[in-house]
Amino acid sequence: MTDDELTLLVQKISIKYFNKKFKHQAFFNTRLKTTGGRYSLKEHWIDINPKILEKYSCEILIGVIKHELCHYHLHLDGYSGKHSSNEFKSLLKKVGGSRYVPILEKQKSLRYVCQDCGRVYIRHKKINSLKYVCSKCHGNIKLS
Ligand SMILES: [Zn+2]
Ligand SMILES: [Zn+2]
Incomplete structure (x- = not known):
């Protein structure tokens, strides 16, 4: 999957579950290590860890995209979008996003x-x- 295809997927999920447009870019970012995705407050980009697709299914990827889109839309709507905020929790629940990608977390030996x-x-x-x-x-x- 290319960055453009990823962006297209993010746009589709955004319309389908949030009823709002995703107007920025999404990228696969190999520098992400333990997180599945990241939202840039400054650039409004969504970074996705390519390992998700290598290790897991499209379903997990969609869950991560939903999570990052919660940050994106809340931020653009003027909310803090922090994980602990009520807005974040209820929106994430509503769209069925993943809270985290457990297996990408550092494994304790x-x-x-x-x-x-x-x-x-x-x-x-x-x-x-x-x-x-x-x-x-x-x-x-x-x-x-
Ligand atoms: Zn997050
Ligand atoms: Zn022995």
């Missing part, structure tokens, strides 16, 4: 250590340490 040989295992997901044993010595591993 977990450190497991073999109780017998001391070998360290780094995992991003919690594992059942009763079921898994050390691959080197078959000792028990424990979250440290």
Whole structure:
């Protein structure tokens, strides 16, 4: 998907769910790391993290676009558009936007250590340490 196609999609969603026109540009921004999208208060641009399409579906992308459009329209209507504001919360709920893109958030790494040989295992997901044993010595591993 190109930036122009993305902008077209944003325009469509804006009309369909907000009944208002999106008159600015949307871009894929590879510099976004943990957020799915960003709205620029100064330029009125919407930046979208291209990883959303790589990792997820169009449905998630639409949820993120709706979220950024809430910022966009509230801002242009003179509201703060902050996440904590009532206007933001109720508009987001109304259009069914996503509150955040959970899996793009920084993954916390977990450190497991073999109780017998001391070998360290780094995992991003919690594992059942009763079921898994050390691959080197078959000792028990424990979250440290
Ligand atoms: Zn936001
Ligand atoms: Zn071991």
